[in-house]
Amino acid sequence: MHEIAPVCPDGDRGDCVKMLDSAASRYLRHEARRRKGLRMRNLxxxxxxxxxxxxxxxxxxxxxxxxxxxxxxxxxxxxxxxxxxxxxxxxxxxxxxxxxxxxxxx
Incomplete structure (x- = not known):
């Protein structure tokens, strides 16, 4: 697996990592919902x-x-x-x- 080296504004790698982690989390949640469907309780x-x-x-x-x-x-x-x-x-x-x-x- 290859590491992605983002281009960070002002050289602040910590903020870039947080931004990528957040984007990755949103993407994974979206993919899970897409595959499984949205579960609704208590209809x-x-x-x-x-x-x-x-x-x-x-x-x-x-x-x-x-x-x-x-x-x-x-x-x-x-x-x-x-x-x-x-x-x-x-x-x-x-x-x-x-x-x-x-x-x-x-």
């Missing part, structure tokens, strides 16, 4: 699409700090239109009535 079911019938989709769940949306997968052509979609992200379609109800509880 609270809020509601599903009023017209979905017997299926469970689309639906909305509340979790600590945000929401989880269960929706219909997008085809490749639609996914290609999403902006700055990271490797660990995806888009789903959700009917307006599922998200519009958030205004009632907001």
């Amino acid at each position: 609270e079911f809020l509601w599903k699409d009023a017209t979905s019938g017997g299926g469970g989709c689309p639906a909305l769940y509340k979790t600590e700090g945000g929401y989880v949306v269960q929706g219909i997968k997008l085809d490749d052509a639609t996914r290609a239109q999403l902006r700055q979609l990271a490797d660990d992200e995806d888009g789903v379609f959700v009917p307006a009535n599922v998200l519009d109800r958030l205004r009632e509880i907001g």
Whole structure:
């Protein structure tokens, strides 16, 4: 394994090492999340699409700090239109009535 010798401003190697350690930590956390997915604990079911019938989709769940949306997968052509979609992200379609109800509880 080769050591990377960063170009340090003002010759302060200690700050450069801290900066590289921090960047490496962020990268490793991102890679772990990308491979495994984001684990959410204690999902609270809020509601599903009023017209979905017997299926469970689309639906909305509340979790600590945000929401989880269960929706219909997008085809490749639609996914290609999403902006700055990271490797660990995806888009789903959700009917307006599922998200519009958030205004009632907001």
